[in-house]
Amino acid sequence: MSTTETSQKVHDEPQLKFLDKPIEADATTDIIYMMCPMHLLTIEDQVKEIETGQILSILTDYDGALEDIPEWCLKTGNEFIGIFEDDDHYKFFIKKIKES
């Protein structure tokens, strides 16, 4: 496999990125204790509410979000900045790149 092919493969798969500390977000939505598919519905709704270039933070304790949110970012062309793992929940950070 060539270097080019490897890079392409990495780019196409959602990557879990963990942050050492939380970053400042322009909007925060708390959906702790909500189950699937509330994380995906909430992301769709909340991303519409912010401007391109702004950062949305989603607070959730739903493990499935670890797979789904990076995947959603890849599909919609928004930037998945990373995850901060708090005591009992995750904080996801997403930068809005374009109107979905």
Added chain:
Amino acid sequence: MKKIYMDHVATNPLHPEVLDAMLPFFKENYGNPLSLYEPGIKAREAIEHARESTASLINAKAKEIIFTSSGAESNNFALKGIASAHQNKGKHIIVSRVEHHSILNSARFLEKQGFAVTYLPVDNYGRVNPADVEKAVNDETILISIIHASSEIGTIQPIADIGKIAHEKGIVFHTDSVAATGNIPVDVKALNVDLMTFAAHQFYGPKGAAALYVREGSRIVPLIYGGIQEGGRRAGTENVPAIVGMGKAAEITIRDLQKRIDHVLPKRDSMISTGLSVDKVILTGHPEQRLPGHASFVVEYIEGEAMLMMLAVKGIYSASGSACSSKALKSSPVLISIGVPVHLAQGSVVFTIGESTTDEDITYFNETFPQIITRLREISPYSKGWEGTEDATCTAKK
């Protein structure tokens, strides 16, 4: 024979405008609110309109309303949901001794799950002293739940004062407002509550429709998991006609509440005067801080169920207290908590009136109630020889 319904705290008839609003959602507008085609969209829009109206009734935002099936469900949801969500902070809960069984039994359930519960005493009027709430708080306290108004004795609690204490200490505060919302003005912001239970059938809406107000930003663990209804916080296909009915009933209540209060208040005062004009009849609950359509008494030397039956024979439908206590023939915990001796608690009777109650109904009541007391005392084995005694015991005299 006259038939006079004086049990409005048990439930109310459906307002005709509410029925009209509901009917299309039993018939042509039968869609599932989650469906993406027209009937579903109509149902969804109707629910969201009802949510706006229901929120307006209590000065909340639409997104702060979760529709449920009953006050009991909302109370279970509030206690169990907040306890689960905050158990990492502490495991102590405060309730009063005069709560509805849906609060008391949820609290007992949580005790079995390892939570500690303080059951606060009340004064002789059934009021919780806010200072007692403050004293009961400890580092583990995560939730305080105090009933807004008692269906049994009509007493209205100092909810805003208790809410202020809860918020100063960073504790979540819930009130069960089933008996109050729709009968007195209710503003969740002025009351300092984080969660509030209320039910549509208390303000001429349908049974099977209720709500839990959850202040924006509050975390709560759902009682029912499943679909995405109610923002994922209460799964299950919505009872669309009932929710529509609740919304319509809320709109009518916003319009008519003051008129309803002005209608029942002088009638209630007349009933209380009549009751207290009879020897050894005691008003239960607070004389002023009470629901406007609520008159409740303990009648000494008479067994409450006999009184209810005699009243029903005369066409007056009333209650002896909480339905649970009545069915189980147990002394009401509320009456015991306000210091009514066990033997007197059996003589409890509760009259609650509403917008259909007329002056003629009150005149009939004022004539009939004292006659029934007199008649029952004539045949009561407990009453023999009590006249002229100073003590209020009703031990059988042989």
